[in-house]
Amino acid sequence: MFNRAGFNLVITEEGIRAINNTLGNLVLESGARAVLLLDKGGQLIAAQGETNALDTLSLAALITGSFSSTKAIAGLLGENEFKVMFQQGTNHSIFMAALSNTQNILATIFPNAITVGRIKYKCLQVLDTLEEQMKAMYSSTPESPFRKAAAAEPKINDLF
16 A cells, blocks of 8 residues: 655656646547546646536535445445545536545536446446546655756855
8 A cells, every 4th residue: 555654746847747637638538527536635636628617726625525424324334434435416526535545535526418327437447447547646855956056165255
């Protein structure tokens, strides 16, 4: 199991491009309206699909809160947590799945004309790929865009 303690999430251009490609393909292949990748702390990492009409930041916070509250329910049933959640509305539904080792959540919003079985199947197919993509960004080290300054001591000493 990947333990992200002591690791920082470093979002790189190539890392986020790979994640956006994975999420974009999921939207296209499943027929979902939108797909969000979240940190369990409530931060939105990436989103694809029809996200302009959605309050993605509020959704991210509420979805992670929902996972946190159901963790307590899971504990009462002798489980560590529930890895998958589903909410059905009149017009739209949301399928949520926790990535196993990186503490991230994949949330897929879809119209009710699409079956939850199709969404679940497509989402579970990409979880391992997203897991590896996120592990790479948790493992990477940030590179500074700044050059190291030349030592100033010799020039300062020449002044006195």
